[in-house]
Amino acid sequence: MNVLRLELHNQRKGLLIWSSIMFVSVFLFMAFFPSMGAGNMGELLTTETAAFSSEMLAAFGLDNMPDFSKIQEFFAYEMQYIALAGAIYAALRGATALIGEETSGTIEYLYAQPVRRSEIFFQKLLASGITFLSYSAAITAASLISLLCFKTKDTDLSSAAAGMVKIMIGMFFSGMVFLCIGFFLSTILKSSRQVASTANGLVFGTYILGIFANAFEKNIKGIKNLTYLSPLDYAMPADILRYGFQTKFVLLGFAVMVISIACAYSIYLKKDLKS
Amino acid sequence: MSVISINQLKKYYGKSRGVDCVTFDVEDGEIFGFIGPNGAGKSTAIKLLLSLLKPDEGSASIFGLDIIKDSAKIKEDLGYVPGEVRYYPDMRVGQLLDTTLRFHHKNPSDYLALQKELCSIFDIDVSKKFETLSLGNKKKVAIAQALIHSPKLIILDEPTNGLDPLIQKYLFDYLRKINKFGTTILFSSHNLAEVQANCSRAAFIKEGRIIEMEDLTSNAKSEKVVTIILQSADSAFLLPAPLAQASHLRVTGENEYTFHYKGEPEPLLSFLTALSPKDFVVENASLESRFLSYYEGGHTK
Numbered sequence: 001m002n003v004l005r006l007e008l009h010n011q012r013k014g015l016l017i018w019s020s021i022m023f024v025s026v027f028l029f030m031a032f033f034p035s036m037g038a039g040n041m042g043e044l045l046t047t048e049t050a051a052f053s054s055e056m057l058a059a060f061g062l063d064n065m066p067d068f069s070k071i072q073e074f075f076a077y078e079m080q081y082i083a084l085a086g087a088i089y090a091a092l093r094g095a096t097a098l099i100g101e102e103t104s105g106t107i108e109y110l111y112a113q114p115v116r117r118s119e120i121f122f123q124k125l126l127a128s129g130i131t132f133l134s135y136s137a138a139i140t141a142a143s144l145i146s147l148l149c150f151k152t153k154d155t156d157l158s159s160a161a162a163g164m165v166k167i168m169i170g171m172f173f174s175g176m177v178f179l180c181i182g183f184f185l186s187t188i189l190k191s192s193r194q195v196a197s198t199a200n201g202l203v204f205g206t207y208i209l210g211i212f213a214n215a216f217e218k219n220i221k222g223i224k225n226l227t228y229l230s231p232l233d234y235a236m237p238a239d240i241l242r243y244g245f246q247t248k249f250v251l252l253g254f255a256v257m258v259i260s261i262a263c264a265y266s267i268y269l270k271k272d273l274k275s
Numbered sequence: 276m277s278v279i280s281i282n283q284l285k286k287y288y289g290k291s292r293g294v295d296c297v298t299f300d301v302e303d304g305e306i307f308g309f310i311g312p313n314g315a316g317k318s319t320a321i322k323l324l325l326s327l328l329k330p331d332e333g334s335a336s337i338f339g340l341d342i343i344k345d346s347a348k349i350k351e352d353l354g355y356v357p358g359e360v361r362y363y364p365d366m367r368v369g370q371l372l373d374t375t376l377r378f379h380h381k382n383p384s385d386y387l388a389l390q391k392e393l394c395s396i397f398d399i400d401v402s403k404k405f406e407t408l409s410l411g412n413k414k415k416v417a418i419a420q421a422l423i424h425s426p427k428l429i430i431l432d433e434p435t436n437g438l439d440p441l442i443q444k445y446l447f448d449y450l451r452k453i454n455k456f457g458t459t460i461l462f463s464s465h466n467l468a469e470v471q472a473n474c475s476r477a478a479f480i481k482e483g484r485i486i487e488m489e490d491l492t493s494n495a496k497s498e499k500v501v502t503i504i505l506q507s508a509d510s511a512f513l514l515p516a517p518l519a520q521a522s523h524l525r526v527t528g529e530n531e532y533t534f535h536y537k538g539e540p541e542p543l544l545s546f547l548t549a550l551s552p553k554d555f556v557v558e559n560a561s562l563e564s565r566f567l568s569y570y571e572g573g574h575t576k
Contacts, residue, residue, distance in 0.1 A: 002378050010363065105361030111327050112357070113378035114350035273327040 003110065003120050007127035011093070015131050018089050019138035022082060026139055029078040030146035036068040055215040071147060071155050072163035072241060079237040082139065083171040084207060087232055090132050090175035091199035094182025096192060097124045098264075102274050103192035111273060121268050125183060125261065132179055136172040143168065163241050170235030170245065177231035177253045178203060180260040187267040206230040228252060276303045277336075278428055278459045284323055284333035293319035295483035296333070301461050306454055308470035308477035308491070309463035310562075312570055316483040317463040318358050321432050325355055337428065351379060354421030358432035358463075360413040362405045368416050369401035372423050379424040386423060393419040396445050411437040418446060422453075429453075431462035435469060447473050471562040479569050486569055489562070498537040498560035504553045505530045518546055523568035535560055535568060 067073045098121075101107040110120055143164045151157060178199075185198055210230030217224040227233040234249035279301035286293035294316040301307045311317050322328045324335060326346035335342045337349045362371055372390055373383040383390075394401055397415040408416065414437045421429055429450070435443045447469065450460055464470050470477050471491060479487040501521075503514070508530055515521035520538035527533045530553070536543050547555055 002374065006363070006374060009366075013365075104364075105359070106363050108327060108357050109362050112325055112350065112353075112355040113375070114347045114380075115378060116347045119347075270329065272329055273322060 001123060002113075003115060003123035004127050004130075006110075007097075007124050008130065011127060011131045014093075015134055019135050022085060022089075022135070023138050023142040025085070026078075026082055026142040027146050027149075029082070030075065030143070030150050033068075033071055033074050033150045034152070036074055055219075070160075071151060072160045072167075073238075075143065075147075075160075075164055076167055076237040076241045079143075079167050079171065080232075083174065083232060083235075083237060084203065086135070086139065086171050086175045087178045087203045087207075088199060089135060090179040091182040091202050092195060093128045093132055094179035095185045095189065095195045095199045097128050097183055098186035098268060099189045099195065100186075100192045105274075108273060117269050118265075121265055128179055128183065129176065132175055133172065136168060136175065139171070140165065140168040166244070167237045167240055170237060170240040173245075173250070173253055174231045174235045177234065177256050180257040180264075181231075184260040184264040184267075187264045187271065203232075207232050231256065277301065278303050278305075279307075279324065279335070279337050279461065281320070281324070281335040282333055284320065284335055285331045286319055286323055286328055287331055292316070292483045293328070294323070294480075297480070297483070297485055299478050299485055299488060301459060304454065304457055304459055305476065306450065306460045306474045307462075308474035309461060309480065310465075310467065310470055310477050310566060311463075311480035312465075315480045317480055318432055319483075320480070321430055321461075321463060324430065325350070325353075352427040354424065354426035354429040356414075356417045356421045356429070356431040356434050358436070360417040362413070362416070362420075364404070364406035366405050367401065368399060368403055368405065368408075368419075371405065371416065372401065372420055375420045375423055381424055389425065390419075390423060393422055396449055397442060409437075411439065411442070414438055415442065422449070425453075426458070428459045428461070431460070433463055433465065435464065435466055443469065467562040467566050477562070479566070481569060487565075489565065491562070498535055498565075499543070499557050500533060500560045500564045501536050501543070501547075501555065501557050502527065502531065502533045503547070503550070503555040504528075505532070506551070506553050514550075515546070518542060523565070525568060533564075533568075535565070 068077070101110065111117075144161060147155075147157070147160055147164060151160070181202060182199055185202070186195075189195065189198060206229055209226050210233040213223050213226035213230070213233075231253065234253045235245065239246075277300040281297055281299055284297045285295055287295075297316070297320055309317050309320070319328065323330050324337065324342055326342050329343070338352065340349050342349065366374075369390075376383045376386055390401070393399070397419055399412070399415050399419055403412075405413070405416065414434070418431075418434060421431070434446060438446065450458075451473065454460055474491050477489045477491055478485050479489065501515075514532050515524055515534045515536075518536060518538075520536055520542075522535045522537075524532060524534040536557075543557070
């Protein structure tokens with residue numbers, strides 16, 4: 001498992017930076033909860049947003065107005081943006097995994113060692129998965145700590161914590177879908193300079209597709225099917241809290257992961273060292 | 276017995292040629308030189324051997340194992356020094372050497388003495404981060420990591436590029452030392468003197484093809500380079516047709532010709548006397564003179 005060890009060593013700085021920033025972001029977001037939960041903020045928000053069109057509300061994830069006096073619903077709303085950031089990190093992680101070392105040239109060192117290409121492939125994939133799992137664990141820790149810090153007297157701690165963990169599992173799942181697609185893209189990109197734009201394009205492109213599908217589902221027949229192309233919609237925090245995981249999205253997510261990895265594997269084994 | 280056996284290897288990068296039908300063997304315990312100008316295909320051939328590139332056609336084996344199917348097994352006993360050294364920038368030299376040993380299923384603590392010896396010979400500071408090293412120091416680290424696991428075969432792609440003359444000397448002293456214990460060495464180089472001084476054989480590669488194999492043992496040093504200045508251009512047509520052992524005829528100046536001669540001295544002396552040139556020089560053929568004869572002007576072997 002030398003490649004895994006090397007890869008984790010190489011990813012540790014990025015992981016630390018992303019985890020730290022998102023840890024603080026989750027905490028700061030949750031710091032708003034006491035002011036949202038107390039008084040009539042929730043009612044005020046409902047009244048103020050009543051003038052918005054249903055499409056507009058859907059675009060901001062407010063179509064089924066969350067009850068901001070409940071910490072897990074507030075958390076679910078907040079998490080759709082944290083999940084978006086997590087998806088970008090996952091896509092970046094996946095898309096950098098193979099092309100990064102090819103662009104920097106360090107892959108020549110690995111290829112000269114007694115290790116098969118398939119081992120390099122799977123250990124790099126595993127390292128990316130472990131890195132993203134560590135990132136998700138850090139965000140989960142931030143969520144649970146902020147729950148303890150900002151809970152109200154009425155908060156049912158165990159059910160709120162369970163809801164948060166469920167949302168985090170969903171975020172990890174959709175992130176892994178992006179990571180695997182990114183991993184596939186890593187085999188076809190020409191340089192690591194293309195990684196940032198490709199990963200951002202992938203995440204925002206599919207996210208906007210999902211928003212569009214949700215916003216116009218009542219106006220355009222069949223448009224809702226576009227959510228199948230949006231991995232973030234496979235595990236939207238508010239939906240997970242209300243309805244739990246949907247089998248069709250879970251199966252689709254796993255199918256996308258398996259197909260992405262299979263395509264990446266077949267391309268990677270035939271690849272030449274970049275000269 | 277051949278340690279490396281290459282048979283009709285061909286590699287094109289799209290339409291541009293890498294190597295074209297390269298065939299040669301490297302014998303067990305040999306120090307083998309690989310010579311050619313920039314872009315001739317030396318690095319491509321080496322990268323094919325290491326399975327860094329996949330060949331379009333042909334096959335090759337190392338230790339009798341297929342370079343594609345058994346690549347990982349081959350690399351257990353192979354050390355490689357790349358032409359351009361690009362290792363992990365934030366890794367310390369000591370960590371890199373340990374990582375290399377772990378890849379070869381060897382315990383770094385068992386190799387501390389060898390690590391100390393190599394670092395002493397090549398003046399390497401193991402505590403330094405790779406990104407802080409100069410070009411020459413990076414090359415030294417690459418050499419140490421190729422040697423650290425005591426491989427049976429070492430392939431070096433232009434190993435002396437960026438090294439000062441003293442370290443170059445230490446490198447070849449060390450390579451000759453381990454060669455005496457049976458290590459086979461293949462290296463590519465532009466430096467013909469180092470190839471001549473250290474190799475038993477050398478392959479010349481030109482435009483992706485092996486054009487000549489040279490035996491560099493003392494037996495082969497009987498080859499002469501004859502430079503001849505004629506009285507007039509009229510007698511040029513005689514050159515060097517009467518001599519069956521002459522080759523590589525080139526025009527090197529006004530009425531000045533150079534050719535290689537390998538054989539008994541009497542026919543050469545008779546030929547020169549009959550030609551009555553204005554002047555002539557006969558000297559032992561160096562690798563450089565052969566290199567020039569292959570790459571400068573037409574190759575008329």
